[in-house]
Amino acid sequence: MKMLLLGQSESGKSTTLKTMQMAYTPKAWAQERASWKAVIQLNLIRSINTIVDALAEELSAPQSPATRHSLHSSDEGHSPPTDQLLIPQDRRGPLMMLRMRLTPLRQVETDLKMRLGAGADEIVDASLMSGVEAMMATPFDDSTYPTPSRRFTPKEAVVRSHRAWKEREKARKEKDRALTMRPNSPSDPRDTATDVLVGCADDMSALWLDPVVRDIVRRRRVMSQLGDSAEYFLTCISRIATRDYKPSDNDVLRARIRTLGVQEYNLTFEVYDSLDDTRGLAREWAIYDVGGSRTSRAAWLPYFSDINCILFLAPISAFDERLAEDKRINRLEDSFILWLSICKSELLKGAIFILFMNKCDLLESKINAGIQVSRYMTSYGSRPNDFASFSSYLKTKFKDVQSANSPEKRAFYGYMTSVVDYEATAKTLASVRDGIIQLHLRDAAFVG
Ligand SMILES: Nc1nc2c(ncn2[C@@H]2O[C@H](COP(=O)(O)OP(=O)(O)OP(=O)(O)O)[C@@H](O)[C@H]2O)c(=O)[nH]1
Ligand SMILES: [Mg+2]
Incomplete structure (x- = not known):
C-alpha cells in the first residue's frame, strides 16, 4: 500500500x-525517539530567544508618552503612576541582568541549527523575493506538468539530505552510549547544548513566568510568531533542561522540524x-x-x-x-x-x-x-x-x-x-x- x-x-x-x-x-x-532531543532543545531555545528579543526591544525602546510623563513627574518629586510604565523602573535592572544571563543560548541556537540542517529554520515570507511561479499554490496541477516522472526530480538527494539529521543524531547517541559505558567517564563532553540549557534552566523559567515579560509577550503577540508547540515546551522547561532528559512520545509529537x-x-x-x-x-x-x-x-x-x-x-x-x-x-x-x-x-x-x-x-x-x-x-x-x-x-x-x-x-x-x-x-x-x-x-x- x-x-x-x-x-x-x-x-x-x-x-x-x-x-x-x-x-x-x-x-x-x-530506536528513533532519542534522536528528537536536539529538535526539542532547539524548539525551546528558539522560543526563549524570541521572547528575549521582544524584551530587549522594550528595554531599549524610547519611553512612551505616558511613561515619560510619569518619569517627569517623578523628577518633580511626585510618585510616578507605575501602572502606566511598560516596564516598571524597579524591574528594568533585574530584567537586563536576566537577559544577559541568557545570552549563551544564542550560540546554542546557531549550533543546533547547524547540526539539524535546513529544516531547522522556519520558512520566511518569500512572496516579495521569488518569482510568481515558485509561489504558486498548486504548481503540481496535472495541466501544468504533462508527464510526471520521478527520474527528473532530485528525490534521492532530497531524501538523503533530510534524513541526514536523524542519522547523525542516532550516531551521536551511539557514541554517547559508548562513552558513558566507560568507567568514571564524565557526561558527553560534546553536549554543550545540554550543559548550557541546564545552566540557564532557572533563568528560562524566571523569564517565562515573569508578569512583566508575560505582558510583553501578550502585547507583542510573540506566541503567534512561534508556532503551535511553543507554549507546550515553555511549560516543560524544568523537565527538558536537565542533564538526563529523555523525550517522551508526547514531546516528540510536539517537536517541530520542517520537512524538506x-x-x-x-x-x-x-x-x-x-x-x-x-x-x-x-x-x-x-x-x-x-x-x-x-x-x-x-x-x-x-x-x-x-x-x-x-x-x-x-x-x-x-x-x-x-x-x-x-x-x-x-x-x-x-x-x-x-x-x-x-x-x-x-x-x-x-x-x-x-x-x-x-x-x-x-x-x-x-x-x-x-x-x-x-x-x-x-x-x-x-x-x-x-x-x-x-x-x-x-x-x-x-x-x-x-x-x-x-x-x-x-x-x-x-x-x-x-x-x-x-x-x-x-x-x-x-x-x-x-x-x-x-x-x-x-x-x-x-x-x-
Ligand atoms: N496543538 C496542536 N498542534 C499540532 C497539531 N498537529 C500538529 N501540531 C503541531 O504543529 C507543528 C507542525 O506540525 P508538522 O507535523 O511538523 O507539520 P507538517 O505538515 O509536517 O509541516 P511541513 O513539514 O512544513 O510541511 C508541530 O509542532 C506539531 O506538534 C494539532 O492537532 N494540535
Ligand atoms: Mg513535515
Missing part, C-alpha cells in the same frame, strides 16, 4: 506519520490485525511525507502516479492565520485551494481520499477565547460562533468541493482530529487503515 501525506506547511503531516510509527513500528520507534522535499518511509508493521492479509496489505506500507510550503509543492507531482491513498491534512484552526511563505494568503483559503486541486487531479482519480480536519484543539481554544470566525471568513456570515457549527460548516464545504471536482464519484471520508493526541489519533488511524484495506480488496476483486 502506498500512502501520500499532503497538506500545507504545519498542517500536521509529519506529526501524523510519527503517530503511525509509534503505533505500528514500536520497536523501530524506540519528499521523504519515503517503508513501514513494516510490527503490530497489525491479520485481516485478509494474504498479500501483505496490512503489513507493508510505503508512506510519503512531503514539505507543504508553496515553495515545496512542485515536488509532489511525481508521487501521484501510483498511489493508493491520499491522507490530506487541513489545519482548520488556521482560519485567522496567514501563510508563513506568503503573508498575503489566508491559511484556510490555501487549504481549500489545495484540496480542490488534489480532488480534480486525473492522476489521483483511483486513489482513496482521507481528510483530516486537524488542530481541532487549537480551534476550540480560539473560539473559546472569543475570536470571531466571520471576521476572517465572510462566507461564514452570521452563523453561531461555536466549535460544532463552524467545524460542521467546514466539513460540508470540504465535502462539496470534493464532490463537485472529482473526475469520478468518490466517497467522502472526513475526520475531526488533533493529531498531537496520540490515543485518539491512533484509534482514527486504525479504522482508516482497515477501511483502506477493505476498499482496496473490494476494488481489486471488482477489477479482477
Whole structure:
C-alpha cells in the first residue's frame, strides 16, 4: 500500500506519520525517539530567544508618552503612576541582568541549527523575493506538468539530505552510549547544548513566568510568531533542561522540524490485525511525507502516479492565520485551494481520499477565547460562533468541493482530529487503515 501525506506547511503531516510509527513500528520507534532531543532543545531555545528579543526591544525602546510623563513627574518629586510604565523602573535592572544571563543560548541556537540542517529554520515570507511561479499554490496541477516522472526530480538527494539529521543524531547517541559505558567517564563532553540549557534552566523559567515579560509577550503577540508547540515546551522547561532528559512520545509529537522535499518511509508493521492479509496489505506500507510550503509543492507531482491513498491534512484552526511563505494568503483559503486541486487531479482519480480536519484543539481554544470566525471568513456570515457549527460548516464545504471536482464519484471520508493526541489519533488511524484495506480488496476483486 502506498500512502501520500499532503497538506500545507504545519498542517500536521509529519506529526501524523510519527503517530503511525509509534503505533505500528514500536520497536523501530524506540530506536528513533532519542534522536528528537536536539529538535526539542532547539524548539525551546528558539522560543526563549524570541521572547528575549521582544524584551530587549522594550528595554531599549524610547519611553512612551505616558511613561515619560510619569518619569517627569517623578523628577518633580511626585510618585510616578507605575501602572502606566511598560516596564516598571524597579524591574528594568533585574530584567537586563536576566537577559544577559541568557545570552549563551544564542550560540546554542546557531549550533543546533547547524547540526539539524535546513529544516531547522522556519520558512520566511518569500512572496516579495521569488518569482510568481515558485509561489504558486498548486504548481503540481496535472495541466501544468504533462508527464510526471520521478527520474527528473532530485528525490534521492532530497531524501538523503533530510534524513541526514536523524542519522547523525542516532550516531551521536551511539557514541554517547559508548562513552558513558566507560568507567568514571564524565557526561558527553560534546553536549554543550545540554550543559548550557541546564545552566540557564532557572533563568528560562524566571523569564517565562515573569508578569512583566508575560505582558510583553501578550502585547507583542510573540506566541503567534512561534508556532503551535511553543507554549507546550515553555511549560516543560524544568523537565527538558536537565542533564538526563529523555523525550517522551508526547514531546516528540510536539517537536517541530520542517520537512524538506519528499521523504519515503517503508513501514513494516510490527503490530497489525491479520485481516485478509494474504498479500501483505496490512503489513507493508510505503508512506510519503512531503514539505507543504508553496515553495515545496512542485515536488509532489511525481508521487501521484501510483498511489493508493491520499491522507490530506487541513489545519482548520488556521482560519485567522496567514501563510508563513506568503503573508498575503489566508491559511484556510490555501487549504481549500489545495484540496480542490488534489480532488480534480486525473492522476489521483483511483486513489482513496482521507481528510483530516486537524488542530481541532487549537480551534476550540480560539473560539473559546472569543475570536470571531466571520471576521476572517465572510462566507461564514452570521452563523453561531461555536466549535460544532463552524467545524460542521467546514466539513460540508470540504465535502462539496470534493464532490463537485472529482473526475469520478468518490466517497467522502472526513475526520475531526488533533493529531498531537496520540490515543485518539491512533484509534482514527486504525479504522482508516482497515477501511483502506477493505476498499482496496473490494476494488481489486471488482477489477479482477
Ligand atoms: N496543538 C496542536 N498542534 C499540532 C497539531 N498537529 C500538529 N501540531 C503541531 O504543529 C507543528 C507542525 O506540525 P508538522 O507535523 O511538523 O507539520 P507538517 O505538515 O509536517 O509541516 P511541513 O513539514 O512544513 O510541511 C508541530 O509542532 C506539531 O506538534 C494539532 O492537532 N494540535
Ligand atoms: Mg513535515
